[in-house]
Amino acid sequence: MRAAAGSEKGAGAGRSPDTIPALLRAAARRHGPADAVVEGRTRISYVELGRRVERAAAGCLAAGVRPGDRVAVWAPNTADWIVCALGAVTAGGVLVPVNTRFKGVEAAYALHRTRARVLFVTGTFLGTSYVAALRRAAASGPGRGGPLPGLPHLRHAVVLPGSGGPGAVATSDTGVDADVPQGFRGWREFLAAGESIPPSAVWDRAEAIRPHDPSDITFTSGTTGHPKGVVVSHAQTLRVYDTWSELAGLRTGDRYLIVNPFFHSFGYKAGVIACLTRGAVMVPQAVFSVEAALAAIAAERVSVLPGPPTLLQSLLDHPGRAAHDLSTLRLVVTGASVVPLELVERLRTELRVPTVLTAYGLTEASGTVTMCRRGDPDATVARTSGRAIPGTEVMVASADGNPLPPGVPGEVLVRGYHVMSGYFEDEAATARAVTPDGWLRTGDVGVLDEAGNLRITDRIKDMFVVGGFNAYPAEIERLLARHPDLMDVAVVGVPDPRLGEVGKAYAVRRPGSRLTADDLIAWARREMANYKVPRHVSFVAELPRNANGKVLKAELRARG
Known part of the structure; x- marks a missing residue:
C-alpha cells in the first residue's frame, strides 16, 4: 500500500x-x-x-x-x-x-x-x-x-x-x-x-x-558494520523541520528541554533547527538524569519535551515527581516501534499534557517520515507512528518492490524531497539504499492501516534500540571480533525492562581461552560506546548458519 x-x-x-x-x-x-x-x-x-x-x-x-x-x-x-x-x-x-x-x-x-x-x-x-x-x-x-x-x-x-x-x-x-x-x-x-x-x-x-x-553529514551504520555518512542539504533540513514544528504545534516562546543528543537528528534538527524556525527557547541538557530533567522542567517552565518512551516512563515513575511543578508541559513527542498505550494515557491524565504525538523517521530521510496529528486518539498515537508528512510518500512493499495492501507487513519504502542525496562518497551503498525511481529502502518492516497510519513491526537490518539509541549488530560484531580470544561472534537484541532492548552476544572462544562473560563485557566497555556494549554473553561451540554461511539470527533470538 x-x-x-x-x-x-x-x-x-x-x-x-x-x-x-x-x-x-x-x-x-x-x-x-x-x-x-x-x-x-x-x-x-x-x-x-x-x-x-x-x-x-x-x-x-x-x-x-x-x-x-x-x-x-x-x-x-x-x-x-x-x-x-x-x-x-x-x-x-x-x-x-x-x-x-x-x-x-x-x-x-x-x-x-x-x-x-x-x-x-x-x-x-x-x-x-x-x-x-x-x-x-x-x-x-x-x-x-x-x-x-x-x-x-x-x-x-x-x-x-x-x-x-x-x-x-x-x-x-x-x-x-x-x-x-x-x-x-x-x-x-x-x-x-x-x-x-x-x-x-x-x-x-x-x-x-x-x-x-x-548542510551536514550524520553518521549511521548499516549491515556492513561500517558507519556511513548521510548527506542532507539546507533546503531538506529547513523544510522538514518547518513541517515538524507545524504538525507538532511548536510555538514562539515555547521552552524546549532538549535531552535528545545533538549528534542525532532528533536533538539537532527537531531541537535546535525547529526552535529557530519558531523562536522557541532551547534548554539543552548535557547528560540526562531524571532528577535534573524534573528540576529543569519546573525551574525553566518547560513546555515541550520530546524524547524516547524510556525517558518519559522514568519521569512518570520517579518517586520525587510530585515535588516538582510540571504543569507547564503541553507537548510531548516520542517514537519507537512500541509505545505503550498506558504511557500515552498517563502523560495525558497524570501530567495533563494536552498533546502527545508519536513519529517515525531515519537519518537517511532527514530524520522524519511520519507523524501523528494533534487530535489523534490515544490508540492511534500509541499503536502507530502516524501518517506521512506533507510532500512524502510511504509504501509498504514486498520483497520484489510491489506495494502491499493495508494490514500486510512488508518493507517500508519512503520517497520525497527529504531523502538524502546519498552516503558520503559511497555510490555503491547509496545505490543499494535508494532505488532508481527514488524510493529509500528503510530496512524496517511495517504495516499501513486504511487511514495511512504506519506501524513499525520489525527491523530487516537487525537494528535494536537501547534506551533511545540505535544499535547495529554488524558494527558491534566488528568491534567484538577484535578481541584476541574470540573466533566468531554474533549479536542480537533482547528485551530489557529498563532500556527496552539490549545486546546479547553469542561468542565462540579460541581453544584454550578462559575468557568469561564479565571479561568480555568489561573489554567491550573500553572499546565502544556504552549503548553498544552487550549486556549478556553466551559462549557457544559454533554459531548456527545456513548453507550460504549466513548466521541465523532468528534462531539466536529464539534462544532468548
Whole structure:
C-alpha cells in the first residue's frame, strides 16, 4: 500500500529562509531580545546568539574553512555546541556531528572518513578525556600531518570552553586560554584569530550558500558494520523541520528541554533547527538524569519535551515527581516501534499534557517520515507512528518492490524531497539504499492501516534500540571480533525492562581461552560506546548458519 501525503500546508507560507544561516539571521531579527538558549544561569538572547555564531564563523574562516569543508563537533548538548555548529555552517562548512558515546577509535574514523578540516571537542565529559582518547586513537591511524598524527586532513582541533578536567578552558570569550593540550587550540585563541575577518566577509560567505548545498553529514551504520555518512542539504533540513514544528504545534516562546543528543537528528534538527524556525527557547541538557530533567522542567517552565518512551516512563515513575511543578508541559513527542498505550494515557491524565504525538523517521530521510496529528486518539498515537508528512510518500512493499495492501507487513519504502542525496562518497551503498525511481529502502518492516497510519513491526537490518539509541549488530560484531580470544561472534537484541532492548552476544572462544562473560563485557566497555556494549554473553561451540554461511539470527533470538 502506498500512502501519499495530503494537502496540509506548511507553516512557512510566503518567502521563508532557505539556508540555515538565513534562518538564524531571520530569527535574530524577529525575536531579538527574547531568550534563545538557557543553560543554567546563562541566558543568551536571539540577538546574542547571532553575534556569537558570527564570531565562531569568523574563526572558521580564519582557520581556512572553505565552502564544503567538513567541520566536526564532538561534544555534549551545550550552548557552545550550538554556537560552534551554527558557526561552522554559517562559514559554508558541512557539519559532522560526532556521537558523544563514541570511543576515540570510532570518533577518529568519522573524522578520517569525512576528511574533516576543523574539530570542536569537549575536554572531559562523563569522566572521560575526549582529547586524550582522540590523541591515542589518532596515533595509530593512517597518515601524518596536522595537529593529530593519523588525521592528516585535520588542520585545527579546538577545545571548547568550560568542559572541565584536562584541557578545560574558561567560558568567557575574552582572556587567555588555560591548560590547552599540545596540538590543540583553545576557544579564545580560535575566536581571537577570527577578529581579523570583517563581518561582511562572514555574511558574504553565508549568502553564497545555496539551498541544495549539503548542510551536514550524520553518521549511521548499516549491515556492513561500517558507519556511513548521510548527506542532507539546507533546503531538506529547513523544510522538514518547518513541517515538524507545524504538525507538532511548536510555538514562539515555547521552552524546549532538549535531552535528545545533538549528534542525532532528533536533538539537532527537531531541537535546535525547529526552535529557530519558531523562536522557541532551547534548554539543552548535557547528560540526562531524571532528577535534573524534573528540576529543569519546573525551574525553566518547560513546555515541550520530546524524547524516547524510556525517558518519559522514568519521569512518570520517579518517586520525587510530585515535588516538582510540571504543569507547564503541553507537548510531548516520542517514537519507537512500541509505545505503550498506558504511557500515552498517563502523560495525558497524570501530567495533563494536552498533546502527545508519536513519529517515525531515519537519518537517511532527514530524520522524519511520519507523524501523528494533534487530535489523534490515544490508540492511534500509541499503536502507530502516524501518517506521512506533507510532500512524502510511504509504501509498504514486498520483497520484489510491489506495494502491499493495508494490514500486510512488508518493507517500508519512503520517497520525497527529504531523502538524502546519498552516503558520503559511497555510490555503491547509496545505490543499494535508494532505488532508481527514488524510493529509500528503510530496512524496517511495517504495516499501513486504511487511514495511512504506519506501524513499525520489525527491523530487516537487525537494528535494536537501547534506551533511545540505535544499535547495529554488524558494527558491534566488528568491534567484538577484535578481541584476541574470540573466533566468531554474533549479536542480537533482547528485551530489557529498563532500556527496552539490549545486546546479547553469542561468542565462540579460541581453544584454550578462559575468557568469561564479565571479561568480555568489561573489554567491550573500553572499546565502544556504552549503548553498544552487550549486556549478556553466551559462549557457544559454533554459531548456527545456513548453507550460504549466513548466521541465523532468528534462531539466536529464539534462544532468548
